[in-house]
Amino acid sequence: MAIAGVAKPTEAELKEYSAEAQAWFKENTVRDPGFMLPLTFMEVSTDQQFDFLREWQCKVYEAGYLGASWPKKYGGGGLHPDYQRAATRAMKDHDAPIMINAIGIGWAGPLLLDIGSEEQKQKYIKGMLNAEDIWCQGFSEPEHGSDLGNAQLKAVRDGDEYVLNGSKIWTSLGDRAKYMILLARTSNNEGDSKYAGLSFFLNPMNVPGIETRPIKKLTGEYGFVQCFFTDARIPAEGLMGGEGDGWKIAMKTLEYERGAKVNLAGGYFLKELDVMGIVDVARRSLRGGRPVLDDPVMRDQLVEYMIDIQAQNLNNYRRRMPPLVQDRPMGLPLMSKLARTEMIRELTEFSLQFQGAKAGYYVGDNNAVDDGYWHRAYLNSFSATIGGGTSQVQKNIVAEHVLGLPKGR
C-alpha cells in the first residue's frame, strides 16, 4: 500500500537492499543455540528461550530489518513496505527464529498507528519493535473460551482510572509482558447486544491487583498464563476509542494480524510446520526391517496427506482468483483455519506411527526421533485446533455463513 512521502524503490534499489538483508541474515542467524527454539510465540517456555528471542528481535530491529516501513519518528525505518517484504523474505530464506513480540508488532502496533494518539505512538511503538516492551493479549476468559463476545471481565470507571475485576486466560507471555491489549466489559445494559458493552484497553501489567499464574501445557512446557484482576486500577487514557467500541476494535486487530489493512512491521511469529519433513522421517524409519516408505499401507496414508497438504496450498492461491470461487466466495477463507489446523493435527499424529518403539520417547531423550519434534508438534497442534475458535465452532461458522444452515445447537 502506498504511504504518503515514501517512495517505491526501483528494481535496482530493492535488489541491493535485498542482497544486504540476505547477507545479514546469513551471517547472523543462529540455527542451533543449544536448546530447542520455540516454533511460535505461544511456546516460549524458559527464560533461556525468552532472553534469546528478545535479543534476537532487538538485533534484527537495530539492523533495520524490522519495522523498516513504519514511520521514522516513532522508531521505524521510514521506508516503503517493499523493503520490509524483502527483509522478511530474507528471514524466511535463512529460516531465522521468530519475532517474539507478536502481539506488540502484529496487533497493538498497527492499531496504534491506525487510531492511536500521537502521544501513544511516541510512547509505545519503539519499545514494541526492539522488544523492550513485551505485549500480550487478554481476550479469552476461563468461562468463555470460544465465545469471545461474551467476555465478562469488568471495567468500571472511577475518576481518571478504570477498576478491573475478572480473569483472562491463554495469555501468551502474560507473565513477561509489560502491556496487554484487553477486552473488558464496561456495561451490560439489558437489551444491548453482548458486543455493545465491550471496551478495548491498553493495559499496563505491572500494577497492583494483577497476578499471573503459569499454565503447564499438555507438552509439559509453559507459555500461557491465566491473569487474575482484583480491583486493579489502570489509567483511563488506555481506553481505545470510546466505551462500547471494544468489539469493533478487537475485530480490527484481527484484520491487522491477517495483513489485510495496513503494512505490517515485518517478520513472522510462527514457523510453519515442515510438513514435507514427514516424508523424510518415513524414509529414515524402519518398520519390520524395511523403510516405512516401502510399506504399502503407510505409503498410501502418506500420499493421502500429501494430497491434503497440496489442497491447502492450492486453496490459498485459488481464494484470490475470483472466477474460481464464484459459487461461494467466502467458503475458502472461512474454512481455511479449520482445514489447515486439523490437517496438521492429523499429520503430526500420523508421523508418530512411523517411529516404531521410538514413538515412546519424548523431548529430552537423546534417542527421540528429531529430538521429539514430532511429538511436540502433535501435542502443540491442539493449540491451533482449539485456540482462535475451536474446530467445532469453525464448523458452525462455515455451516451458517457459507452453507446457509440455521443457527442452533
Add this chain to the structure above:
Amino acid sequence: MKNLGTIGFSEEQVELMDVATSFCRDKSPMEKVRALMEDARGYDPDIWQEIADLGWLAIAVPEQHEGVGLSLAEVVPIMEQMGRHLLAGPFMATTLAAQALVAGGSETQKSAWLPQIASGTIATLALTEKEGDWNFNNVTAKAEASGGGYALSGTKQFVTYAEDTKLIIASVMLDSAVRLVLIERSTIADGALRREAIIDETKRSFELTLDGISVDAGAVMDADMSKAALAHVDLAANLLQSAEMCGGTQAVIDYTLDYLRTRKQFGKVIGEYQALKHPITDAYVAYEKARSHMFSAAHSFADQGRGEVATRMAKAAADKAYSHAADRAIQFHGGFGFTHDCDAQLYRRNAIWNASQFGDAAWQRMKLADLLF
C-alpha cells in the same frame, strides 16, 4: 516434493464455465434426467446436437483438424457442469476418443475422424476387459493379420454409448504389443453389442464382442503411438472424471443442504443439529479441496510430470469427496434417502461409476506414491 501442480485459469475457461453453467442447468433439470434414465438411448439427441453446435466437441481438437485448438483445461468446466446436472450423453466418451486420435493417430486417421468428431459425430473407447484391470497395458483381445487387414477377437467391456457411435477405438494385442485399432460401428454386427446393466442409470454402456470383426491395415495405430495414446487417454479420462465428480459433489451437497434447511424433526429444522451440520461441513470442505485439485490438474495437465501428479491427485480427491458426500446424503435424507425417488442415490451411483472407471482413489494414490517418493 517435486512435480506438484500449480493453479491458474484461462479466459476461455472462465467463459466456458459461465456458458456451461446455464446451459447444463437449463437443459438438464432433474425431471429430464429421470426421464432419460428410462429411455433406451439414455440421452436427448437434440441436446447432443446443441452441444455439437456450441463447438464443445471441437475445443481440444487441433485447428488443422477443424477444431478450436484449445486444451482439455477448457473442457474441464463443461464436464464439471455436466456432472453437476447429470447431463446425459456421450460427451466424455467422444472427447476421450478424440484425444486418443490426437495423441496416437496417424495423419490419415486424424484427418479422417477429427473433423467429424469436432462437429458432433459420436465416438468411444473400448479399453476394459473382463478382469476389470485399470492397467490398460494388460490386454487379451487380439488382432491377427488376415488378408490385407486384421481379424479381431476377444471381448471389450464398458464401451460407453457404443450403440450410437460411428467409431470405436479398441485396444488389442498385435505382435505382442498393445495397439489401438479404429473400428467403424457399421462393421459391427448387431449381436456383437450387449447393453450392460451398470450402476449409473444415467449412462449407457455395452459389451463388445470383437470376434468376426475385421479392419483394414490403415485402421491400426503404430505400437509406440498406441502406447502414448493410452497413457494420454488414461490421464485425460481421470481429469475429466475429476471434473464430473466435482460437479456431482457440489450438486449432492446442495441437494442435501436444501433438505437440512427445510425438513423438521423433533420440532426443529434438522440443519440445526450439529450431528448433521458438522458432517455436511466436512463434506463441503473436502469438496472445495477437490475442486482446487481439479483446477490445478486442468492448469498443469500439459506439463510433463506435473500433469500426471496433479491429475491423479485430482481424481483421488474427487473420488474421496464425492463418495463421502453422496453416502452421507443418502443417510441424511432418512427414510426418503432409501427410496429411488431421492436424488441422493443418483449421485452415489454416479460416484461409484466414476471411481470404477480409470482407477479409484486408492489406485491413484498407489500411482502417486511411485511418482512422489
